Amino acid sequence: MKSSNNISDKLASYLYKLEHVKRVNSNSAPVQHETSSHGLLLLKEAKGDIVIDGRSYSLQPHKAFILPPHAAVRLQIHQDAQADYYYIQFHALEAVEQGCYAPAALNCPVELFLTHSRFLIDRIHEMERKLRSGNSWDSMKANIIFQELIAALFQDAIREQQPDLNQAISVTMDYMEQNYPLHITRMQLSEMAGMSADYYSRAFKKKNGKSPMEYLTDIRISQAKQSLLLSGDSFRSIAQSVGFSDEFYFSRKFKATTGRSPTAYVKKIKYSDKIASLKHFLTGHLIALGIEPYAAIINNAYPVTSRFRNTVAVGGFNPDLEKLVSAKPDLIITSGLHDDEKSHKEKIFDQIATTVTLPYDLDWRNQFITIANIVGREKEASDWLERYEHKAEKVRKQLQAHIGDEAILVVGIGEGRMCVYGQRNIGTVLYGDLKLGVPSGAADIVHYKEVTLEELSAYEGDRILLTSFQHDGTAHMDGAIRREVQALWTNKQWLAFKAVRNGAVYSMYDSQHLYTCYTSLTHDLFLDKAQQLLMSDSSKRRS
Incomplete structure (x- = not known):
C-alpha cells in the first residue's frame, strides 16, 4: 500500500482543470455523472444516501465526494429532505514524459469530511461568478480558485489518513465546533480521524480530559447559553438549534453540566453584578444602563474607565487571563468579527465564565439593546434611547439653524x-443622528482612512474637528499629538485649507478616545460636545 506521503506528493504533482460548476437543489434534476472527467459533490444540505460504483455512503451537510471518471453514481435523497449541493466537473492530469500529460487516477478517499466548509463554499461562489462573466481572464481566475479549493480538500483528506494522533483529533474537534447542530456520532468522528471508535475515544479523552460526546455536549451547552441570553426563543427551539433532540433532554443535560436549569441560569445571569467587559465600547453601553462593570479592560485611552473605583482591572489593552480567572465573573462580554470559528481565546473565556461575543459590525443601537436584554435592563435601555433621540433632535435643529449644510470634516x-x-x-453621530454635511469622499469611509496632509485636501470640509487617532492613553502619546497639532499650524498647506483660513477648526484631541468610541455613552457625550463647539463664538468664520 502506498504511504500517505506518496499519495500526497502525487496529488500535489497533478494539474487540475476546472470544466463546469452546477448548483443542484430540490427543484433541480439530480446530477448525472456519465463523463470522462472527475466529479466533486460538495453538500450544503442533504439527507439520504449516495451509491458510487456499488458502494453506499450516507449523505449529510458538510461532506464531499470525489467521483471517478465513468463512475456509476446514484443519489437517494430522503423524500421529506431538502437537497442543496454543488457538482463540479474537472480533469486531473499527470506528466508522463517531458511536456506530455495523461489523465490521472486520484488515489484519495471517495468520502471527505469538510472542516473548512464555509471557506470552500465561498470559493465555489466566486468560481461561479467568474465563469458566468464570459470573460476569458475570469475563466482563468476561476481555475486558479479551483486549485486552491482542491488543495484544501486533498490536504485535509491526507491529514485524515495520516497516523498523526493529535492532528487527527484536532480535525474532529474543529468539525464539532463548526457543525455542532448536526447529528454527530462517535463512529462518524472516529472514521474522520482514521481510527477505531474505541481507540479514538481513549485518545480523545487523554488529550482533552473528556470523551468526544462530552466535548460535543459542552460545545452545544456553550452555544445554548448564548442563545438563552441573546434570544427570546423557546427552550425547544434553542435545544434543536444546537443539536439536542428535544427540550427535556436538553434541560437535563444543561442542569447536569451547569448545575442549574435553563430558567435558573438565565435568572442568575440577568441579575448578576459580576459582569466582565473586555471592550471599551461594551463598557460604555453598561455605564449608559447604570452598571459599573464588575471587571473590565481599563486604560486612559478611554478615560471613562480610569474613573472606576470598584471595577477589577483584568488588563490594560488585552485581557490578562490570570486576572480574569482570579476575578471569577459570572458573565464575560466581548466582541469579534463575524466568523463561524471561535478564536482560541474565546474558547478559554468560555471555560472561565459564560461568554457572549457580539459581532463587531453590529449597529451600536442593536449592541446596546442586546446587552440590555442580557442583563435584564430592557426598560432602562428603551428609556435611554428615547431620551437620546429627543436630545439628538434638539441639537440637530440648533446646529442646522446655525451652520446649515456646511460639511464637517473629522x-x-x-x-x-x-x-x-x-x-x-464619531461619524455616526455627526452624519447620522445630527444629519450634518459630509465632506466629499468621507461618505465612502466606513471607519477611518489614514491619509497624508497632501491627501487631506481631497476631503476638505467647511469646518474641521481635530481629535485623536489610535491614542494608547499614555502621557507620551498626549505629548506626541500636541506636537503634531502644533506642527500643523506652521505648515503652509494646512494654513491654506478653507476651514483653517476661516477659523473653523475645533480641538478635542486632548480627550483621548472619549468622543470616538462607538458606544451609547460616548455618543451621548459627543452630542453635548458638538453643541458646545459648533455653537460657540469660535465657530464664526474669520474672513
Missing part, C-alpha cells in the same frame, strides 16, 4: 499619523 491626529474619520464612531 481629522484624527496620532504620532506621525493622520486619518479621516468616516461613517462609524
Whole structure:
C-alpha cells in the first residue's frame, strides 16, 4: 500500500482543470455523472444516501465526494429532505514524459469530511461568478480558485489518513465546533480521524480530559447559553438549534453540566453584578444602563474607565487571563468579527465564565439593546434611547439653524499619523443622528482612512474637528499629538485649507478616545460636545 506521503506528493504533482460548476437543489434534476472527467459533490444540505460504483455512503451537510471518471453514481435523497449541493466537473492530469500529460487516477478517499466548509463554499461562489462573466481572464481566475479549493480538500483528506494522533483529533474537534447542530456520532468522528471508535475515544479523552460526546455536549451547552441570553426563543427551539433532540433532554443535560436549569441560569445571569467587559465600547453601553462593570479592560485611552473605583482591572489593552480567572465573573462580554470559528481565546473565556461575543459590525443601537436584554435592563435601555433621540433632535435643529449644510470634516491626529474619520464612531453621530454635511469622499469611509496632509485636501470640509487617532492613553502619546497639532499650524498647506483660513477648526484631541468610541455613552457625550463647539463664538468664520 502506498504511504500517505506518496499519495500526497502525487496529488500535489497533478494539474487540475476546472470544466463546469452546477448548483443542484430540490427543484433541480439530480446530477448525472456519465463523463470522462472527475466529479466533486460538495453538500450544503442533504439527507439520504449516495451509491458510487456499488458502494453506499450516507449523505449529510458538510461532506464531499470525489467521483471517478465513468463512475456509476446514484443519489437517494430522503423524500421529506431538502437537497442543496454543488457538482463540479474537472480533469486531473499527470506528466508522463517531458511536456506530455495523461489523465490521472486520484488515489484519495471517495468520502471527505469538510472542516473548512464555509471557506470552500465561498470559493465555489466566486468560481461561479467568474465563469458566468464570459470573460476569458475570469475563466482563468476561476481555475486558479479551483486549485486552491482542491488543495484544501486533498490536504485535509491526507491529514485524515495520516497516523498523526493529535492532528487527527484536532480535525474532529474543529468539525464539532463548526457543525455542532448536526447529528454527530462517535463512529462518524472516529472514521474522520482514521481510527477505531474505541481507540479514538481513549485518545480523545487523554488529550482533552473528556470523551468526544462530552466535548460535543459542552460545545452545544456553550452555544445554548448564548442563545438563552441573546434570544427570546423557546427552550425547544434553542435545544434543536444546537443539536439536542428535544427540550427535556436538553434541560437535563444543561442542569447536569451547569448545575442549574435553563430558567435558573438565565435568572442568575440577568441579575448578576459580576459582569466582565473586555471592550471599551461594551463598557460604555453598561455605564449608559447604570452598571459599573464588575471587571473590565481599563486604560486612559478611554478615560471613562480610569474613573472606576470598584471595577477589577483584568488588563490594560488585552485581557490578562490570570486576572480574569482570579476575578471569577459570572458573565464575560466581548466582541469579534463575524466568523463561524471561535478564536482560541474565546474558547478559554468560555471555560472561565459564560461568554457572549457580539459581532463587531453590529449597529451600536442593536449592541446596546442586546446587552440590555442580557442583563435584564430592557426598560432602562428603551428609556435611554428615547431620551437620546429627543436630545439628538434638539441639537440637530440648533446646529442646522446655525451652520446649515456646511460639511464637517473629522481629522484624527496620532504620532506621525493622520486619518479621516468616516461613517462609524464619531461619524455616526455627526452624519447620522445630527444629519450634518459630509465632506466629499468621507461618505465612502466606513471607519477611518489614514491619509497624508497632501491627501487631506481631497476631503476638505467647511469646518474641521481635530481629535485623536489610535491614542494608547499614555502621557507620551498626549505629548506626541500636541506636537503634531502644533506642527500643523506652521505648515503652509494646512494654513491654506478653507476651514483653517476661516477659523473653523475645533480641538478635542486632548480627550483621548472619549468622543470616538462607538458606544451609547460616548455618543451621548459627543452630542453635548458638538453643541458646545459648533455653537460657540469660535465657530464664526474669520474672513
